[in-house]
Amino acid sequence: MDISRKHFFIGSAALVAAAGLKAAAPNPIGKIQGFDESFESKTDGPWEPFSDKKVRVGIAGYGVCTFGAVFFFQDHPNVEVVAATDLDPERCKKLAQVVGAKRTYPSAEEMIDKEGKNMDAVFIATDAASHADLVLRALDRGYHVCSAVPALLGERQLDRAPMMIEAVKKSGGLVYALFETTAFRPQAIAMRRIYEAGGFGQLAYTEGEYFHHSVGVGAIGSYKGWRIGLPPQYYPTHSNGFYTCVTHGHFTEVTCVGTPDEHPVYKERKNSYGNPFRSEVAFFKTSDGGSARMTVAWGLPGYDGELGRCFGTLGCFRNDRFAGNFSIVKNLRLVRAGLPPGMKNNGHHGGSHPYLTDDFLRAILVPGYKVCVDVATALNTTVSGVYAHLSAMKGGETLKIPVFSL
Numbered sequence: 001m002d003i004s005r006k007h008f009f010i011g012s013a014a015l016v017a018a019a020g021l022k023a024a025a026p027n028p029i030g031k032i033q034g035f036d037e038s039f040e041s042k043t044d045g046p047w048e049p050f051s052d053k054k055v056r057v058g059i060a061g062y063g064v065c066t067f068g069a070v071f072f073f074q075d076h077p078n079v080e081v082v083a084a085t086d087l088d089p090e091r092c093k094k095l096a097q098v099v100g101a102k103r104t105y106p107s108a109e110e111m112i113d114k115e116g117k118n119m120d121a122v123f124i125a126t127d128a129a130s131h132a133d134l135v136l137r138a139l140d141r142g143y144h145v146c147s148a149v150p151a152l153l154g155e156r157q158l159d160r161a162p163m164m165i166e167a168v169k170k171s172g173g174l175v176y177a178l179f180e181t182t183a184f185r186p187q188a189i190a191m192r193r194i195y196e197a198g199g200f201g202q203l204a205y206t207e208g209e210y211f212h213h214s215v216g217v218g219a220i221g222s223y224k225g226w227r228i229g230l231p232p233q234y235y236p237t238h239s240n241g242f243y244t245c246v247t248h249g250h251f252t253e254v255t256c257v258g259t260p261d262e263h264p265v266y267k268e269r270k271n272s273y274g275n276p277f278r279s280e281v282a283f284f285k286t287s288d289g290g291s292a293r294m295t296v297a298w299g300l301p302g303y304d305g306e307l308g309r310c311f312g313t314l315g316c317f318r319n320d321r322f323a324g325n326f327s328i329v330k331n332l333r334l335v336r337a338g339l340p341p342g343m344k345n346n347g348h349h350g351g352s353h354p355y356l357t358d359d360f361l362r363a364i365l366v367p368g369y370k371v372c373v374d375v376a377t378a379l380n381t382t383v384s385g386v387y388a389h390l391s392a393m394k395g396g397e398t399l400k401i402p403v404f405s406l
């Protein structure tokens with residue numbers, strides 16, 4: 001998805017001041033730096049170097065989405081990519097070429113077990129079912145680790161959640177990050193800054209949605225077919241992230257409605273999950289004392305997108321702009337920072353990829369810097385979706401959701 005041509009509108013200090021609006025004026029409309037033409041040229045300032053050290057990174061996974069290469073570790077000035085792996089030898093070779101890795105391994109497990117002190121961190125970009133176990137293995141062997149979403153896959157892996165929290169706790173300072181792309185979309189960055197400054201007042205309601213027609217029946221490939229019939233809410237992070245990655249809060253309860261589908265994958269449950277639903281809409285209670293409606297839809301054509309909105313007692317953020325009481329919001333910088341020279345931004349997922357990489361590296365190299373999607377936020381974002389699917393399977397029964405914290 002390339003959204004670089006879209007025009008964004010957002011309320012901000014500059015915008016309000018330029019428009020000569022009073023603090024409480026609703027709905028100013030205008031362009032703001034960073035939200036219109038180009039992710040690279042419109043930022044709120046240049047990237048500032050934060051360390052002269054290099055993190056030695058091993059990368060696992062070069063599947064359908066070529067994810068091992070498109071977070072651009074290979075272009076970051078604080079990275080040396082030392083190793084690459086994919087189970088498929090051709091993909092492994094290609095990944096090593098693209099990221100400039102000197103060493104290759106036939107599996108992520110071997111890379112993690114054999115690199116020893118030659119590697120500092122691992123990027124797990126393998127299939128969704130393998131993330132949790134590879135993350136646990138990497139932490140156990142003493143590596144910082146980041147993984148693609150979700151943090152774990154489905155009910156069968158719920159036992160990994162407390163194990164991941166414990167592994168990070170006992171690691172003595174290793175960084176874990178989930179590369180949830182929603183967290184570094186321009187809209188989510190703006191909403192996070194507004195939320196953290198108190199600009200929403202009480203956040204009473206959030207909407208998030210991930211519409212991706214067909215993905216659930218495996219229209220794009222997947223290792224061992226993990227995408228075939230995937231319960232939509234087993235892949236909840238792009239929608240839930242509009243609450244959890246904005247507020248760092250969590251969901252407490254869920255009721256969810258699933259929509260059955262005529263496709264045999266669902267109707268006859270020809271999938272490894274026993275899943276009959278192609279779209280699922282979850283309604284959550286949130287830790288802010290409000291609610292959230294989070295949709296994941298594989299079966300609704302005509303509208304592909306990952307979008308979110310926040311509604312608070314002082315104002316709301318929707319359609320890429322803040323509307324409401326500007327007394328707090330007017331002083332905020334709502335545009336994201338620049339990227340290191342030479343670091344690519346392919347615009348995928350709102351141009352979020354290189355920002356996730358930069359965030360992970362800062363957390364490793366800058367004392368006191370906290371990664372945005374840490375293990376608690378990763379699990380609060382992912383596990384809540386698993387409970388949403390369980391609720392849908394029970395006809396919408398309200399379920400309590402476990403909370404994870406460090």
Ligand SMILES: NC(=O)c1ccc[n+]([C@@H]2O[C@H](COP(=O)([O-])OP(=O)(O)OC[C@H]3O[C@@H](n4cnc5c(N)ncnc54)[C@H](O)[C@@H]3O)[C@@H](O)[C@H]2O)c1
Nearest residue numbers: 061062063064065086087107108126127128148149222223
């Ligand atoms: N917006 C987003 O954040 C976003 C978008 C697309 C994909 N993803 C995630 O990125 C990940 C990769 O997606 P994909 O479509 O490329 O997956 P895929 O299923 O097509 O490919 C997975 C790759 O991992 C390799 N692999 C599996 N286990 C391995 C192991 N133990 N060691 C080494 N290699 C191993 C496989 O050989 C395969 O090439 C998935 O988890 C997916 O959920 C996230």
